[in-house]
Amino acid sequence: MTRLTLTLRERPSQRLDLSPLVPHLLAGKSAREIERIELQTTRHRVELGEVFRLRMGEAEQICVEGGCERLDYVGREMASGEILVEGDVGIQAGRLMSGGRLTVRGNAGPWAASGMKSGVLEILGAAGDRLGGPLPGEIGGMRGGIVVVCGNTGERAGDRMRRGTIIIEGDAGPYAGARMIAGTVIVCGSAGVLPGYLLKRGTIVLGDRCDAVSPTFVDCGVHQLVANRFMAAMIESHSKSAARLMRRPLRRLAGDMAVLGKGEIFVGYETI
Amino acid sequence: MPGLTVKGIRIDDTFAEAFGMRATALIITADSAKWARQAAVTMTGMATSVIGCGCEAGIDRELSSKQTPDGRPGVRVLLFAVSTAELQKQVQTRVGQCVLTSPSSACYSGLDGEEMLRLGDGLRYFGDGWQISKRVGAKHFWRIPVMDGEFVCEAAAGLTKKAVGGGNLLIIGRTAQTTRAAAEAAAAAIAKAPDVIAPFPGGIVRSGSKVGSKYKGVPASTNDAYCPTLRGAVKTALDDDAGSVLEIVIDGLTSDAVASAMRAGIAAIVKLGAKRGATRISAGNYGGKLGPHHYYLRKLLP
Numbered sequence: 001m002t003r004l005t006l007t008l009r010e011r012p013s014q015r016l017d018l019s020p021l022v023p024h025l026l027a028g029k030s031a032r033e034i035e036r037i038e039l040q041t042t043r044h045r046v047e048l049g050e051v052f053r054l055r056m057g058e059a060e061q062i063c064v065e066g067g068c069e070r071l072d073y074v075g076r077e078m079a080s081g082e083i084l085v086e087g088d089v090g091i092q093a094g095r096l097m098s099g100g101r102l103t104v105r106g107n108a109g110p111w112a113a114s115g116m117k118s119g120v121l122e123i124l125g126a127a128g129d130r131l132g133g134p135l136p137g138e139i140g141g142m143r144g145g146i147v148v149v150c151g152n153t154g155e156r157a158g159d160r161m162r163r164g165t166i167i168i169e170g171d172a173g174p175y176a177g178a179r180m181i182a183g184t185v186i187v188c189g190s191a192g193v194l195p196g197y198l199l200k201r202g203t204i205v206l207g208d209r210c211d212a213v214s215p216t217f218v219d220c221g222v223h224q225l226v227a228n229r230f231m232a233a234m235i236e237s238h239s240k241s242a243a244r245l246m247r248r249p250l251r252r253l254a255g256d257m258a259v260l261g262k263g264e265i266f267v268g269y270e271t272i
Numbered sequence: 273m274p275g276l277t278v279k280g281i282r283i284d285d286t287f288a289e290a291f292g293m294r295a296t297a298l299i300i301t302a303d304s305a306k307w308a309r310q311a312a313v314t315m316t317g318m319a320t321s322v323i324g325c326g327c328e329a330g331i332d333r334e335l336s337s338k339q340t341p342d343g344r345p346g347v348r349v350l351l352f353a354v355s356t357a358e359l360q361k362q363v364q365t366r367v368g369q370c371v372l373t374s375p376s377s378a379c380y381s382g383l384d385g386e387e388m389l390r391l392g393d394g395l396r397y398f399g400d401g402w403q404i405s406k407r408v409g410a411k412h413f414w415r416i417p418v419m420d421g422e423f424v425c426e427a428a429a430g431l432t433k434k435a436v437g438g439g440n441l442l443i444i445g446r447t448a449q450t451t452r453a454a455a456e457a458a459a460a461a462i463a464k465a466p467d468v469i470a471p472f473p474g475g476i477v478r479s480g481s482k483v484g485s486k487y488k489g490v491p492a493s494t495n496d497a498y499c500p501t502l503r504g505a506v507k508t509a510l511d512d513d514a515g516s517v518l519e520i521v522i523d524g525l526t527s528d529a530v531a532s533a534m535r536a537g538i539a540a541i542v543k544l545g546a547k548r549g550a551t552r553i554s555a556g557n558y559g560g561k562l563g564p565h566h567y568y569l570r571k572l573l574p
Contacts (some may be wrong), residue, residue, distance in 0.1 A: 230342040
């Protein structure tokens with residue numbers, strides 16, 4: 001299958017909305033129709049053909065060559081197929097994704113995977129604040145799917161997450177997994193202060209150091225649980241380091257007792 | 273009954289008649305193969321016939337740690353019932369009483385079925401509010417806290433409506449010892465066949481039954497035509513040299529699996545020979561009017 005390739009001509013003069021460039025919206029469109037898709041986020045009109053050189057192919061596989069932090073909403077509401085970005089992306093990459101695979105070979109801005117429902121989002125660089133988190137006014141964050149960040153993440157990764165799995169192979173910023181309703185956040189590196197702040201349900205796994213865990217989490221001892229082995233087997237194809245971490249004996253901290261207290265933080269750094 | 277003779281063993285020109293059933297497969301794992309087997313054996317106990325047990329169940333095969341979802345040794349068990357509702361009830365009861373209770377056990381779906389049965393979705397209430405739901409990709413499982421840690425159980429198990437129950441072989445020999453030797457050889461061969469179980473003790477049944485009875489309300493009674501001690505008293509199906517008859521009943525996830533298992537069983541009996549084993553192989557049927565699956569012995573010869 002020949003993939004549809006978009007090569008960035010130069011750094012865009014304004015932030016661009018790339019949400020129309022998802023497989024199910026491009027399917028059946030001609031090259032001319034694609035080049036005339038409007039991408040502007042200001043009053044100044046920008047057509048795709050002005051900023052990208054288009055090489056036609058199957059819309060099920062889209063490749064964006066040359067990334068930029070001004071490319072916003074990449075893969076928004078993506079339902080199927082694959083998008084590969086060879087570079088950085090802006091805000092809300094993979095927001096409301098319901099299927100398919102989005103790969104960013106660079107860094108992603110804030111709110112990547114926000115409200116994601118299904119599919120796979122892989123960020124080979126770092127991700128900004130509120131990975132998988134809700135936008136202002138929304139009740140829930142990520143609702144399904146798998147997010148893998150090879151680098152570090154900003155504040156509040158997994159904020160108000162309801163379902164799904166976030167794997168951070170690098171370090172997580174403060175408040176990772178804050179206000180989680182359910183789901184799983186795995187941090188292979190270190191975590192900033194107060195992971196799982198106001199955690200209701202859900203699982204946070206911390207592999208390395210943590211600046212401060214809230215005293216409202218209670219120690220339940222060190223365990224090597226079958227469930228974690230099962231999880232390890234299921235995430236192994238996405239992250240070998242996260243799978244290794246899940247197979248280790250981990251200390252279980254139940255909480256956050258300041259709220260419902262049915263969640264848990266597994267810490268590996270005390271059990272090495 | 274006319275038939276063929278292979279290595280001195282007479283093969284009746286008849287067929288085994290089998291019925292459509294509902295079935296599921298479960299994978300039970302534990303910290304050791306011993307405890308996985310223990311849970312599986314307990315769970316599939318008293319499950320020889322749907323007539324009196326509600327379901328027919330048995331061990332399909334043992335699994336290495338590389339073949340199970342959680343990387344521990346495991347066992348795949350199959351359960352068969354006549355209706356989805358009955359199968360659901362049996363799965364819930366048996367997993368709840370025999371697998372949940374077994375040290376270090378976990379239970380997963382062992383079949384991608386067209387429909388699903390509730391597994392952990394029903395057992396989770398044992399967690400009394402402390403159960404944890406986890407969903408990764410298409411997999412959904414429950415973590416139920418128990419006294420040795422957690423019982424991990426997949427939320428649902430696949431169901432197939434293409435299963436077949438009642439494939440059978442009647443093994444006839446001169447003495448009880450030689451007949452049993454032939455039946456044991458066949459049962460061992462069938463145990464190695466995939467996607468099938470032989471639910472009776474050791475895979476062998478000595479009390480083959482006919483439908484009905486002279487007594488009111490008794491659904492099945494002894495198959496007098498194959499009882500050697502009644503040979504002169506009833507319309508017998510046995511020859512003069514027959515001193516013992518054993519039967520192997522086979523349930524499979526597909527009709528092909530049942531046929532393959534029967535073929536393996538016949539091959540094992542033939543390999544043992546007439547001197548050390550059986551002198552005749554037959555099969556049970558109801559004239560072909562009740563069950564849609566017919567397995568002709570002549571088509572299954574080695």
